[in-house]
Amino acid sequence: xxxxxxxxxxxxxxxxxxxxxxxxLLIGLLFLSIAPGLGGLSPRQETTVLTSMMLxxxxxxxxxxxxxxTVYLIPTExxxxxxxxxxxxxxxxxxxxxxxYVGAILALGLMMLLMSGVLLLxxxxxxxxxxxxxxxxxxxxxxxxQMSLLAAVxxxxxxxVSPLVNFFLSGGLYFIGSMLNTIYDTFANSPxxxxxxxxxxxxxxxxxxxxxxxxxxxxxxxxxxxxQNPTAYALFTTAYGVFYILILLIGAILIFDKREV
Amino acid sequence: MAAAIETKKLTxxxxxxxLGAVNVVDELDLHVEEGEIFGFLxxxxxxxxxxxxxxxSIIYPxxxxxxxxxxxxxxxxxxxxxxxxxxxxxYYEYMTGLELLMFYSSLFGxxxxxxxxxxxxxxxxxxxxxxTISQYSKGMQQRIGLAQSLLNDPKLLFLDEPTGGLxxxxxxxxxxxxxxxxxxxxxxxxxxxxxxEVERICDRVAIINRGKIVRQGKLxxxxxxxxxxxIAENLDRSFEDTVKIPDAIVSxxxxxxxxxxxxxxxxxxxxxxxxxxxxxxVSVIPRRKRLEDLFVQTVRDTNQxxxx
Numbered sequence: 224x225x226x227x228x229x230x231x232x233x234x235x236x237x238x239x240x241x242x243x244x245x246x247x248l249l250i251g252l253l254f255l256s257i258a259p260g261l262g263g264l265s266p267r268q269e270t271t272v273l274t275s276m277m278l279x280x281x282x283x284x285x286x287x288x289x290x291x292x293t294v295y296l297i298p299t300e301x302x303x304x305x306x307x308x309x310x311x312x313x314x315x316x317x318x319x320x321x322x323x324y325v326g327a328i329l330a331l332g333l334m335m336l337l338m339s340g341v342l343l344l345x346x347x348x349x350x351x352x353x354x355x356x357x358x359x360x361x362x363x364x365x366x367x368x369q370m371s372l373l374a375a376v377x378x379x380x381x382x383x384v385s386p387l388v389n390f391f392l393s394g395g396l397y398f399i400g401s402m403l404n405t406i407y408d409t410f411a412n413s414p415x416x417x418x419x420x421x422x423x424x425x426x427x428x429x430x431x432x433x434x435x436x437x438x439x440x441x442x443x444x445x446x447x448x449x450x451q452n453p454t455a456y457a458l459f460t461t462a463y464g465v466f467y468i469l470i471l472l473i474g475a476i477l478i479f480d481k482r483e484v
Numbered sequence: 485m486a487a488a489i490e491t492k493k494l495t496x497x498x499x500x501x502x503l504g505a506v507n508v509v510d511e512l513d514l515h516v517e518e519g520e521i522f523g524f525l526x527x528x529x530x531x532x533x534x535x536x537x538x539x540x541s542i543i544y545p546x547x548x549x550x551x552x553x554x555x556x557x558x559x560x561x562x563x564x565x566x567x568x569x570x571x572x573x574x575y576y577e578y579m580t581g582l583e584l585l586m587f588y589s590s591l592f593g594x595x596x597x598x599x600x601x602x603x604x605x606x607x608x609x610x611x612x613x614x615x616t617i618s619q620y621s622k623g624m625q626q627r628i629g630l631a632q633s634l635l636n637d638p639k640l641l642f643l644d645e646p647t648g649g650l651x652x653x654x655x656x657x658x659x660x661x662x663x664x665x666x667x668x669x670x671x672x673x674x675x676x677x678x679x680x681e682v683e684r685i686c687d688r689v690a691i692i693n694r695g696k697i698v699r700q701g702k703l704x705x706x707x708x709x710x711x712x713x714x715i716a717e718n719l720d721r722s723f724e725d726t727v728k729i730p731d732a733i734v735s736x737x738x739x740x741x742x743x744x745x746x747x748x749x750x751x752x753x754x755x756x757x758x759x760x761x762x763x764x765x766v767s768v769i770p771r772r773k774r775l776e777d778l779f780v781q782t783v784r785d786t787n788q789x790x791x792x
Contacts, residue, residue, distance in 0.1 A: 229590035233576055240578050303574040308632065311540045311568035311642070312591040313560055483543040 226314045227322040234326020238292055239333065247291065248334050251284030255341045259349045270350060277342050278362050278440045282369075285335050286397060289370040292331060293377035294389040296323050301484050310484070317476045324378050324472060328371045335370065339363040362440055365457075368464040369437035373397050375471040376432065382478040399427070400434035432467045436460045486554070488640050488671040489516035489539060494548035496534050496695075508534045510695035511548065516673060516688075518553075518639075521666050523686035523703070524675040527783055531695040532675040533571065536642050540568055553640055564592065567633035571644040571675075573625065577618035581609050581628050584617060588632045603631040607661065623654030630661055640671045647678050659685060683707075683775040691779060693786045699778070706778060709771035712751055714743040719763040729754065740766065 238244060258276050297320070300306040309319060342363070343356055377393040384392065399406070410416050410424035437460060439450070450456045494512040497505050509531040516522045526532050537543045539550060541558040550557040553565060575584055585600035604610045607627040612620065620628065626646065633641055646662065647655045655678075662685055665672050676682050682689060683703065690700040699706060717740045724741060727734045732745035741763070743754060747770070758765060 225593050225595075226591050229587055233579075233587060236578060237576060304570050304572070305574055305576070307537075307540075307542055307570045308568060308573060308588070308629075309591065310542050311563065311566070312588065312636075313563040314591050315560065481544075 226312075226318045227325065230309070230314075230319060230322025231326035231329060234296070234323050235330045235333070238327065238330035241292075244288055244292055244330075244334070247284060247288050248337070251280060251288075251338055252341055254280045254284075255338060255345055259345060273349065274346065274359060275440060277345065278359070281335070281338050281342055281363060282366050282438075282440075284338060285331065285366055285370045286373060286394075288334055289327075289331055289373045290377055290390055290393050290397070293324075293327050293374045294381055294386040294393065296327055296378060297381045297479070298386050306484055316480050320378070320382075320476055320479050321472065324375065327374050327378070331370055331374060332367060335363055335367055361453075361457075365437040365439050365460065368461055369434055372432050372434065372464045372467055372471075375468040375475075379471040379475040379478075382475045382482060396431060397434055400431050401438065402435065403428060403431060403433045404435045433463070436463060486518050487515055487551070488518045488520075489514060489522075489550070489552055489673065491535075491539075491550040492548055494535070494538060494550050495546050496531070496538060496543065497546040507695050509538065509545075509692075512692070512695070512697055514550075514690060514697065514700070516671065518671050519666065519669055520687040521662065521672045521674065521685050523682040523689035524673060524692065525677075525679070525682060525689055525779055526675075526692035530692045532692060533644060535692070536568070536644055536673075536675060540566075540642065564636060565638055566640045566642065567636060567638040568642040569626075569629045569633045569644060569646060571648060573629045575617045575625065575628065575632075578616060580614050580616055581620070581631075582613040584628060585632060585635065589635050592636050594635070599635070600631075603634055604628075606634070607631045608657065623650050623657070626650060626654065626658060627661075630658065638670060640673065641665060642673045642675075644675045645677065646674060647676070647681055655681065679776045679779055689775075691782050693783050694790060696786075698786045699782050703775070707773045707775060709773050710747055711771040712745055712747055713767070713769045713771055714741075714745065714751070714754060714758075715766040715769075716741045716743075716758045716763045717766055719758065719761055723758075723761055723763070726757070727754065744771070 255277055258280065259273060297306075300309075300323070306319070310316065339360065343360060346359060347353065347356060373393065376396055377389055380389040380392050407424055407428045411421050411428065416424075491512050491514040494509060494514070495507055496509040497507050499505050512531075512535060514535070524532055524535070534543065538545050539552055539557055540563075545557070552559075552562050555562040576587070579587065581604055582597075582600055585603060586595070586597065589596060589600060601610065601613065604613050607630055609624060609627055609631065612624060617625065617628070630646070633643075643662070647658050650658065659681060662672055662674070666685075666687075674682065674686065686703055688700070688702050689706065690697050692698070719741050721736050724734055724736045727741075727743060729743070729745050729750045732743055732750075734744075735742045741758075745751065745754070751768070755765060755768070
């Protein structure tokens, strides 16, 4: 356990010093700060559009950070040969991989926390309304699970593909996963769809993690759309995410265990 | 003496699209005894680092067997008592020297600040403990690397090019540390190109070329030249003609007789005859090959053999 904690803490230390991540974070923070500058909206529109836009910025920035952070997680250690000194110690490969993943999501969590703070502060300064802050704060929590899942996808791919390929694979999977409900409804539930296409859509629906589960901005923005049982939904989506994360990490460990480094 | 490292037909094969299957390490039989400094020599691409990586189970052998301190390679228990300093190591640059050692010690489940400080003292970095690794020179980084390799008080150290690219002072410091390791009873396995360094500190060496061990043995035996040089003075020039030793080269210069001869019983006879002639023996020097010559000749021979 101590080895995992040590590896995780160095991963956080490295991540918060990586210039490319800090630049992405700064861009995200900048956009969150200037979002209210958009004029020409009615007070009702302002609340809706502003919240939607700021949550969108937070989500997009977090996704880019999650992918950029994790695609280089393992290859950099191999390229710089830091992995050799670590694996020559009594450290199992699974401990190394889990430590790197935990460190990555901790660093990601810290960056998301900072962005969420700026988002809530900006919203408060503009709207002077404390009553909705709690509701808005739920979205980053869902996004954090979503990004942890995305990070697990990227860690999985990083055990056998190059960072560039991984960037597009993970990004592509995130895009498909975010559209999964729409794709599934279009193909699988339509009576005119070819059975073979329906079967493929069903398989994709099972294999690809459903990132759309965590996009809860609509119920937050639009009081007309409510989640029936928020606690049950939160528990279900978290358990769903953790399940997929475990599957992906186990897959990554099995591949990494056989890999020549 | 027990074997610190033993391999039997250890092989690593890589598949390449252009070359097909290539044995980077080919049926390697290696024997390293406990408590010795063992030099593992070979030209670039000979298979040195691949062998070390297999022994550390960083990569897996295609076939063959190997044991490190009596345990099969891959046994994680042995990693508690061995250590590794890779070639041109990189350390987390934002950490200070002390933080780096604390990080590596936590991989052993330890959190002993005092031990880390003592190790920093041992490698002459006590005064630089609070500097970040990015502020360390190459020599300092190599010394912190040696300090991290001593954290677990290892019985066996793998050092891959420990003096590569260092200035002469850093060279000497690292060499002294390695000699201290042997005095402490540790086994040191050094992969190196620095042949003069190896010649100074190693007890035994193996030369690997094209993945195969082509020479292995005690350095004193491998470098044994089998010839002596005898220098004597206060002798008449005519004494030169009395020396009738087969395969000997006899010369007379500046009033000195110089005999370069094969070792054997003739040596005593020559010394006796010089004394009888009232000559003075200036020196009797056993001729020793240089490791560099042995290495170059061995590699050349095997390359020519492979080309035929």
